Amino acid sequence: xxxxxxxxxxxxxxxxxxxxxxxxxxxxxxxxxxxxxxxxxxxxxxxxxxxxxxxxxxxxxxxxxxxxxxxxxxxxxxxxxxxxxxxxxxxxxxxxxxxxxxxxxxxxxxxxxxxxxxxxxxxxxxxxxxxxxxxxxxxxxxxxxxxxxxxxxxxxxxxxxxxxxxxxxxxxxxxxxxxxxxxxxxxxxxxxxxxxxxxxxxxxxxxxxxxxxxxxxxxxxxxxxxxxxxxxxxxxxxxxxxxxxxxxxxxxxxxxxxxxxxxxxxxxxxxxxxxxxxxxxxxxxxxxxxxxxxxxxxxxxxxxxxxxxxxxxxxxxxxxxxxxxxxxxxxxxxxxxxxxxxxxxxxxxxxxxxxxxxxxxxxxxxxxxxxxxxxxxxxxxxxxxxxxxxxxxxxxxxxxxxxxxxxxxxxxxxxxxxxxxxxxxxxxxxxxxxxxxxxxxxx
Numbered sequence: 001x002x003x004x005x006x007x008x009x010x011x012x013x014x015x016x017x018x019x020x021x022x023x024x025x026x027x028x029x030x031x032x033x034x035x036x037x038x039x040x041x042x043x044x045x046x047x048x049x050x051x052x053x054x055x056x057x058x059x060x061x062x063x064x065x066x067x068x069x070x071x072x073x074x075x076x077x078x079x080x081x082x083x084x085x086x087x088x089x090x091x092x093x094x095x096x097x098x099x100x101x102x103x104x105x106x107x108x109x110x111x112x113x114x115x116x117x118x119x120x121x122x123x124x125x126x127x128x129x130x131x132x133x134x135x136x137x138x139x140x141x142x143x144x145x146x147x148x149x150x151x152x153x154x155x156x157x158x159x160x161x162x163x164x165x166x167x168x169x170x171x172x173x174x175x176x177x178x179x180x181x182x183x184x185x186x187x188x189x190x191x192x193x194x195x196x197x198x199x200x201x202x203x204x205x206x207x208x209x210x211x212x213x214x215x216x217x218x219x220x221x222x223x224x225x226x227x228x229x230x231x232x233x234x235x236x237x238x239x240x241x242x243x244x245x246x247x248x249x250x251x252x253x254x255x256x257x258x259x260x261x262x263x264x265x266x267x268x269x270x271x272x273x274x275x276x277x278x279x280x281x282x283x284x285x286x287x288x289x290x291x292x293x294x295x296x297x298x299x300x301x302x303x304x305x306x307x308x309x310x311x312x313x314x315x316x317x318x319x320x321x322x323x324x325x326x327x328x329x330x331x332x333x334x335x336x337x338x339x340x341x342x343x344x345x346x347x348x349x350x351x352x353x354x355x356x357x358x359x360x361x362x363x364x365x366x367x368x369x370x371x372x373x374x375x376x377x378x379x380x381x382x383x384x385x386x387x388x389x390x391x392x393x394x395x396x397x398x399x400x401x402x403x404x405x406x407x408x409x410x411x412x413x414x415x416x417x418x419x420x421x422x423x424x425x426x427x428x429x430x431x432x433x434x435x436x437x438x439x440x441x442x443x
Contacts, residue, residue, distance in 0.1 A: 011203040014173065016059050019067075023169050023199070024162045025056055035060065035157060044068045044106065046127055046134040048142050048151070051159025054198030057137035060159075061108040064135065070104035071095045073132075077114035085122045092132045105132040112136035113145035120147045127153050161197025168192065170199055174206045181213055182220040190223050194230055205230060244275075248283060251326075256291045260330035267326050271319055281307035284325050295335035295411030302328050333411030341404040348402065355396035388423065391430025 016022045019029060019039060028035040038045060044064060049057040058074075065072035073088045088107050096103035107123070109115070127134045127150075134154060138145060142156055162170075171188050175181065183191070191209070195202035212229050213221055221229075251266035270280060284306060288299040306325035310318035364374035379389040395401045407413035407420065 009204070010174070010207040011200045014170075014177075014203060016056075016063065017066075019063060022056060022059065022063070024166045025060070025159055027160070028157055029060075034155070039064070039067050042068060044070065044104065044133045046154040048112065048136040048138060048146060048154050048156045049159055050138050050140075050142055050156055052139055052161050052197065054195075054200035054202075055159045055161060056199070057159060058108070058110060061106070061135045061137065065106045065108075068104055068106065068133075069102055070106040070133065071099075072106050072108065074108045074110065077109055077111040077119075082119060082122065085119060089126055089131070092126070096131065106135055107132045108135045108137070110137045111139070113138045113140040113142075117147055120150050124149055124153070162199055163197075164192055167195060167197070167199070167202055170202055171206065174203065178206075178210050180219055181210055183209070183226075184220065184222045186223040187221055187226045190226055190230075247273075252283070252287055252291075255287050255326065255329045256334065258330055258334065260327045263326045263330045264323060267322060271322070277310055277315060277319060277322060278307075280322055281310050281325075284322065284329060287329055290339045291334055291336055292329060292332045292411075293335045293338035293413075294416060295333040295337075295408060295413045297412065299329055299332045333413075335408045335410055335413050337405055337407050337413060341406070345404050348404075352399070355398050358393070358395075358397050361394065386426075388426060390426040 019036070022029060025035075027033060029039075030036060049060060051057060061074075062072060064070070071092070073091055075084050075088055092105040092107065095105050109123075112120070123134055126132055134150075136142075136146065136150075136154065142151055168188070171183070171191065175183065191202060191205055194205060209221065209226065209229060213219070218225070247266060247270055251263060251270065254263035254266055267280065271277065281303075285300070285303040288303040292299040302325055306321045309321040312318070313321070359373050360376055360378045362369070362374040364370045369375070379392050381387050381389045381392075384390070393401070407417040409417065
């Protein structure tokens with residue numbers, strides 16, 4: 001048979017009607033697993049289903065209502081608001097009154113993270129009273145997007161993208177339904193790759209393929225034909241969402257961990273997913289500053305050059321500059337000494353407040369300032385031996401000198417550490433403190 005596009009979408013017609021029909025999520029639905037226990041015991045509880053698109057969140061919620069013989073009310077947080085929440089509460093009350101023996105209602109909120117705090121709070125008293133069981137679905141991290149009060153009253157279940165094997169089962173189910181269409185093996189693989197673990201996307205693609213094949217009178221399709229029909233389908237990427245930050249984190253940590261191949265993998269993943277390359281070039285500059293610093297000052301130059309090259313070339317040619325930069329940063333010696341020193345200095349200043357600048361460090365452009373001793377006794381470093389005023393104090397009078405910057409024994413910072421030890425020694429000599437630690441580097 002051929003799929004009639006005037007019918008309900010294939011994804012809806014093939015929605016599982018029982019747990020045995022569900023493909024994927026065995027870590028939650030296999031015997032003895034958390035959600036399966038709830039199904040088998042017929043004991044509903046409020047929960048949040050967190051996972052990427054097309055992995056079965058809505059299906060599981062519907063199956064819960066069926067298994068628990070509950071009234072099912074669905075709300076879309078994208079389209080709904082306080083009015084829809086109130087209507088759901090009233091519908092649950094009416095159902096409970098009309099069905100005293102089986103008063104259960106399950107309220108399913110799709111994209112619950114789209115509701116603001118007050119809208120999410122509106123569910124709390126009714127969840128507490130047991131008027132209904134709350135089931136939320138979200139593609140975003142509930143820790144950030146769901147109110148703590150609601151989160152504390154609901155179990156969180158993490159759903160996973162479908163594996164290649166699970167997607168293959170869906171393809172085979174559809175091909176049995178579409179009996180007069182054959183899809184070659186390499187074309188099936190392309191379909192699975194383009195779906196990126198999303199069952200709904202896979203089903204929609206299969207439906208489109210079936211319609212196009214019928215239109216062209218084809219009974220067998222190959223990868224080349226399929227590529228033309230599907231066009232370029234970007235991998236799943238929720239810009240600004242959890243998956244986005246997970247992936248940029250993986251890139252950053254791969255660079256920090258000196259693994260150029262893994263870093264290149266995550267970079268290309270993000271580029272293929274449609275991430276703005278300019279954003280990536282900015283992040284690479286940040287990595288050069290935070291994780292390499294003075295161990296290899298050239299890293300910052302490379303990152304800046306990378307950004308400028310991309311501005312000049314654009315995509316796709318300029319993306320090679322991003323790849324070159326990622327590899328350079330990955331293999332460069334690592335140091336977070338500057339990053340740590342900056343943060344420690346900032347924290348100390350915030351805790352101490354504003355201390356006066358010592359008189360000898362103040363500028364004296366006017367006679368009055370000179371009369372007030374501004375700049376008096378200041379030693380001009382260039383007039384000193386080695387251009388270094390050994391023993392001079394550059395700290396506020398009310399503050400003990402503190403060592404923030406601690407170079408690591410890697411890259412150029414080895415030389416920097418040697419220079420700092422020499423400076424410390426010269427200060428000790430000038431201060432007559434040859435035996436004890438330098439005041440400038442004690443706290």
